[in-house]
Amino acid sequence: MTISEKDIPFIALNGVSKTYRSGSERLPIFAGLDLSIGKGEFIAVMGPSGSGKSTLLNLLAGIDQADSGSIQIGGQRLDQMGEAARSAWRAQHMGIVFQFYNLLPMLTAAENVELPLLLKSISGRVRRERVSKVLDIVGLNGRGRQSPTKMSGGQQQRVGIARAIVADPTLLLCDEPTGDLDRKSADQVLAMLGFLNRELGKTIIMVTHDPEAAAQAGRTLHLDKGVFVEDEQVMA
Amino acid sequence: MTFWNFARKSALRKPLRSALLIVSVAMTFLIYGLTAGFVAGSQGTAAASDELLGVMNAAGRGQPLPMAYLSRIAALPGVADVSPITRLRGSVGDARNVVAVSAGDPDKLLAVSGADLGLTPSLIDALKSRRDKVLVGQSLAQAQGWKTGDSLTVTAFRTKKDDGSRDWRFEIAGIFEGKNASTDTHFILAQYEYINKARARGIDTVWAFALRPEPGMAAQDLAPQIDALFANSAAPTRTMSEKQFLSAFLSQYADVKRVITLVVGVSFVTLLMIVINTMVFALRERRFEIGVLKTLGFRSPQILLLVLAEALFVFVVGGAIGLVVAKLISLATPPALGLVIGAQVSLRTIALILLLGFVAGLLPALSAMRTPILAAFRTR
Ligand SMILES: Nc1ncnc2c1ncn2[C@@H]1O[C@H](COP(=O)(O)OP(=O)(O)OP(=O)(O)O)[C@@H](O)[C@H]1O
Numbered sequence: 242m243t244i245s246e247k248d249i250p251f252i253a254l255n256g257v258s259k260t261y262r263s264g265s266e267r268l269p270i271f272a273g274l275d276l277s278i279g280k281g282e283f284i285a286v287m288g289p290s291g292s293g294k295s296t297l298l299n300l301l302a303g304i305d306q307a308d309s310g311s312i313q314i315g316g317q318r319l320d321q322m323g324e325a326a327r328s329a330w331r332a333q334h335m336g337i338v339f340q341f342y343n344l345l346p347m348l349t350a351a352e353n354v355e356l357p358l359l360l361k362s363i364s365g366r367v368r369r370e371r372v373s374k375v376l377d378i379v380g381l382n383g384r385g386r387q388s389p390t391k392m393s394g395g396q397q398q399r400v401g402i403a404r405a406i407v408a409d410p411t412l413l414l415c416d417e418p419t420g421d422l423d424r425k426s427a428d429q430v431l432a433m434l435g436f437l438n439r440e441l442g443k444t445i446i447m448v449t450h451d452p453e454a455a456a457q458a459g460r461t462l463h464l465d466k467g468v469f470v471e472d473e474q475v476m477a
Numbered sequence: 478m479t480f481w482n483f484a485r486k487s488a489l490r491k492p493l494r495s496a497l498l499i500v501s502v503a504m505t506f507l508i509y510g511l512t513a514g515f516v517a518g519s520q521g522t523a524a525a526s527d528e529l530l531g532v533m534n535a536a537g538r539g540q541p542l543p544m545a546y547l548s549r550i551a552a553l554p555g556v557a558d559v560s561p562i563t564r565l566r567g568s569v570g571d572a573r574n575v576v577a578v579s580a581g582d583p584d585k586l587l588a589v590s591g592a593d594l595g596l597t598p599s600l601i602d603a604l605k606s607r608r609d610k611v612l613v614g615q616s617l618a619q620a621q622g623w624k625t626g627d628s629l630t631v632t633a634f635r636t637k638k639d640d641g642s643r644d645w646r647f648e649i650a651g652i653f654e655g656k657n658a659s660t661d662t663h664f665i666l667a668q669y670e671y672i673n674k675a676r677a678r679g680i681d682t683v684w685a686f687a688l689r690p691e692p693g694m695a696a697q698d699l700a701p702q703i704d705a706l707f708a709n710s711a712a713p714t715r716t717m718s719e720k721q722f723l724s725a726f727l728s729q730y731a732d733v734k735r736v737i738t739l740v741v742g743v744s745f746v747t748l749l750m751i752v753i754n755t756m757v758f759a760l761r762e763r764r765f766e767i768g769v770l771k772t773l774g775f776r777s778p779q780i781l782l783l784v785l786a787e788a789l790f791v792f793v794v795g796g797a798i799g800l801v802v803a804k805l806i807s808l809a810t811p812p813a814l815g816l817v818i819g820a821q822v823s824l825r826t827i828a829l830i831l832l833l834g835f836v837a838g839l840l841p842a843l844s845a846m847r848t849p850i851l852a853a854f855r856t857r
């Protein structure tokens with residue numbers, strides 16, 4: 242057996258603890274969570290509501306902070322970065338896909354996709370090329386000028402995916418990307434994520450309640466009461 | 478799309494709300510532009526000199542002083558030149574066409590006020606060539622359509638000649654232009670000797686003495702010395718700089734100005750509250766969106782800039798409309814209304830537009846910046 246790139250942990254969580262506090266109430270989510278994910282993996286995270294799936298993604302995205310433990314991504318300690326550094330890190334290395342798309346209604350589809358590129362110092366021409374390329378990938382070329390408010394849920398989610406990959410991140414975090422879609426649209430979106438993983442080498446972590454969605458992934462993590470209860474490896 | 482385009486689109490997301498905000502900003506700056514233009518146009522003190530002194534009867538304006546004071550004032554150390562001034566107000570042709578005539582000693586006038594009024598030795602020589610010759614200020618000459626060589630008859634309101642008539646005939650010897658555009662040249666300069674000799678009453682009295690201190694002698698030091706000279710005489714004096722005099726003269730108007738300033742100030746505060754309130758509400762609707770931007774990697778300063786830019790956009794567009802309309806109104810109204818929107822007023826207005834835009838945007842921007850990022854990921 243050779244050591245492939247997938248075996249070197251790209252993401253490593255060690256002893257991560259997280260407790261939400263509101264007033265005197267304490268809601269422990271994780272107590273010493275460990276996790277290791279290789280580069281280029283497609284992970285599905287499943288589990289009952291309230292088990293901490295979104296909290297996990299928030300920690301990985303650096304928009305929430307753990308109480309203790311280390312979070313390492315691509316050799317960088319996310320938990321030791323300040324807020325500005327985490328923002329810059331997100332802009333550079335991460336794409337995020339939301340359940341409810343979270344597109345801005347006053348912008349066209351193409352402008353929504355272009356948004357993350359405003360943070361980069363690249364010319365308008367290069368920006369437009371990149372936008373057109375990713376709209377091509379998600380099968381929406383020619384619809385760039387349309388307002389997302391006039392699109393179907395499946396189309397909106399594809400705009401959301403285009404926005405997530407336009408800055409060419411290595412890691413995609415998806416929180417129930419098909420949770421609001423009908424079966425057909427969901428399958429299209431899942432096929433697209435599979436393509437991004439296989440052909441473009443994106444590491445994908447996808448939270449989902451849908452077993453068919455999980456079937457697209459290479460590995461499924463089951464989260465319950467703040468711990469991974471089993472670790473299925475789908476053999477290739 | 479650039480960052481600024483994005484800010485513009487965000488600002489215009491609710492067209493009606495943006496339009497109403499822009500209109501109220503435009504209205505406020507229209508009012509401001511008109512008031513500031515009115516104040517700038519009517520303020521004569523800007524060009525008035527701090528150096529020239531006027532000696533008047535302490536009992537009040539209009540009360541005469543004896544001509545005999547002239548030699549005593551002239552003899553005072555520190556006084557360079559002094560001219561008697563007497564005034565005559567009347568109408569030319571139409572009774573409502575009011576003009577003011579100031580009469581002095583031509584040579585002394587040249588020495589005292591020559592630089593300020595733009596008098597030249599040749600103008601003074603022309604003035605002296607006959608006793609009924611006068612010089613007319615450019616602004617008045619332009620308004621009346623007078624030119625050198627014209628004759629005019631001023632029907633005085635009060636000053637009678639010894640033959641009982643109140644008609645004073647003058648001939649224009651020349652036009653004086655004033656030091657610069659803001660100098661008041663809306664009057665006629667005549668000769669004291671002529672008016673003094675010809676009038677029926679008040680012979681050998683003056684309305685004021687105009688004097689210039691010697692170089693190195695401060696006007697504010699000289700003034701009390703002059704007043705001390707006549708403190709115990711029948712007609713004590715009050716000596717003021719030209720600027721003080723004009724300020725006192727305009728003080729009634731200054732009260733009006735204060736009221737206007739107050740009203741404009743109140744409307745500014747109201748506008749600010751409306752805009753800030755509207756923007757804070759607009760932002761509350763957008764907390765989610767700002768969270769999304771933050772998850773995309775927008776940093777706090779960029780969010781701050783975005784919201785500030787939106788407020789500035791509303792103020793710049795609205796303010797520009799208000800200023801342009803004010804300017805158009807100032808061009809359309811007759812000059813006599815004294816509405817002048819020049820470079821100074823415009824620059825001051827632009828500075829105010831930017832300042833208020835900044836102030837109005839800052840509070841919402843700070844609150845947007847502090848929006849917890851988790852708000853975006855939590856389901857709505
Ligand atoms: N910011 C917060 N403050 C307090 N409690 C929170 C916060 N975010 C989440 N929680 C709580 O933490 C628990 C885990 O939340 P999380 O969103 O991670 O669950 P989840 O697995 O994503 O659930 P779902 O499947 O419903 O999306 C929940 O009980 C939730 O109410």
Ligand SMILES: [Mg+2]
Pocket residue numbers: 294295296416
């Ligand atoms: Mg969740």
